[in-house]
Amino acid sequence: MALWKKYLQPSTVEDALVALGVEPDRSAVVAGGTDLLLDLQQGRHSAVNTLVDVTQIPEMTAIQKQDDFLHIGATVPLNEIIRDVRVQKHAQGLTEACGLIGGTQIRNVATLGGNVGHALPAGDGTIALISMRAEAQLASAEGRRWVPIETLFEGPGRPSFDRSREILVAFRVLLSGEGEGSAFKRVMRPQGVAIAILNMGIWLRRGSSGKVEEIQIAVGPAGPQPLRAVKAEAVLRGQSFDSGNIQSAVQQLLQEVTLRTSPHRSTKAYREHILPTLFERTITEAWERAASR
Ligand SMILES: Cc1cc2nc3c(=O)[nH]c(=O)nc-3n(C[C@H](O)[C@H](O)[C@H](O)COP(=O)(O)OP(=O)(O)OC[C@H]3O[C@@H](n4cnc5c(N)ncnc54)[C@H](O)[C@@H]3O)c2cc1C
Numbered sequence: 698m699a700l701w702k703k704y705l706q707p708s709t710v711e712d713a714l715v716a717l718g719v720e721p722d723r724s725a726v727v728a729g730g731t732d733l734l735l736d737l738q739q740g741r742h743s744a745v746n747t748l749v750d751v752t753q754i755p756e757m758t759a760i761q762k763q764d765d766f767l768h769i770g771a772t773v774p775l776n777e778i779i780r781d782v783r784v785q786k787h788a789q790g791l792t793e794a795c796g797l798i799g800g801t802q803i804r805n806v807a808t809l810g811g812n813v814g815h816a817l818p819a820g821d822g823t824i825a826l827i828s829m830r831a832e833a834q835l836a837s838a839e840g841r842r843w844v845p846i847e848t849l850f851e852g853p854g855r856p857s858f859d860r861s862r863e864i865l866v867a868f869r870v871l872l873s874g875e876g877e878g879s880a881f882k883r884v885m886r887p888q889g890v891a892i893a894i895l896n897m898g899i900w901l902r903r904g905s906s907g908k909v910e911e912i913q914i915a916v917g918p919a920g921p922q923p924l925r926a927v928k929a930e931a932v933l934r935g936q937s938f939d940s941g942n943i944q945s946a947v948q949q950l951l952q953e954v955t956l957r958t959s960p961h962r963s964t965k966a967y968r969e970h971i972l973p974t975l976f977e978r979t980i981t982e983a984w985e986r987a988a989s990r
Contacts, residue, residue: 716747768869789880790879825915833846876910878901878983879899881896899912909934
């Protein structure tokens with residue numbers, strides 16, 4: 698049986714919103730389709746009549762510097778993001794995360810908009826964006842708004858925005874300044890190409906005399922939504938970058954996350970076991986990168 702009846706390819710965001718509005722409860726936005734088509738085929742997504750393909754909308758497929766921000770269109774294929782030197786310079790953690798998603802064929806079509814739109818607690822692109830202090834632009838019939846990425850999630854697979862009436866147009870991250878650096882790492886099952894056992898993104902700014910002036914930490918899967926670990930951040934903010942403070946942050950992080958056993962990926966105990974090492978390696982990488990800027 699066909700998975701949809703109508704396939705539309707609008708060339709503006711406004712036309713895409715009009716197309717969705719005709720029958721919002723029986724329509725879906727599609728980008729690379731690497732999540733959505735499997736969900737439709739396997740019955741995890743309600744049936745649709747219309748797919749609205751947003752990959753031919755110029756403003757959604759561009760990467761550009763604007764004022765103090767780097768803008769990344771929501772439908773830029775991941776392989777293009779990886780190759781972009783501006784992303785490598787200003788959002789190295791995001792380059793790393795995109796480079797780990799799926800294999801080459803997946804990365805040729807999959808997008809950041811789809812990774813965020815799928816709303817999994819451990820989407821690699823999502824975790825990196827949260828750690829990078831990124832914002833998303835959402836468009837609806839009422840207009841456009843910029844919102845912090847971490848506000849976009851309600852629960853596993855459930856975004857806080859209405860996917861049948863709103864479109865993620867672009868993401869933006871602040872251009873990187875002196876003493877700032879980021880890193881992304883994850884632990885996968887050896888044969889795994891999908892969701893991580895545990896992933897982590899850290900962005901930080903080095904202050905004078907070896908202090909962590911500012912920091913953002915994101916972890917997944919560590920609860921029903923992608924987690925920004927604000928309490929662990931607070932332990933390190935303004936403190937010296939030394940092993941004692943890093944261990945205090947690890948202890949705080951272990952309390953802040955909700956780790957669980959998932960049948961196909963990992964036990965809770967294994968996640969608890971690897972979290973300290975993942976944290977130490979990710980923060981050390983971000984710290985060393987920040988020194989070289
Ligand atoms: C073999 C395989 C390996 C994978 N490996 C990984 C991995 O290692 N790490 C990882 O994080 N993910 C992985 N994934 C999941 C998937 O590839 C990513 O989440 C990808 O980024 C989804 O992007 P897409 O463009 O294909 O999304 P789509 O499938 O097109 O869309 C996903 C969801 O988001 C919505 N959506 C898409 N674009 C927008 C938009 N602009 N505005 C609003 N809603 C939108 C859709 O309606 C749909 O609900 C893997 C998938 C496969 C099949």
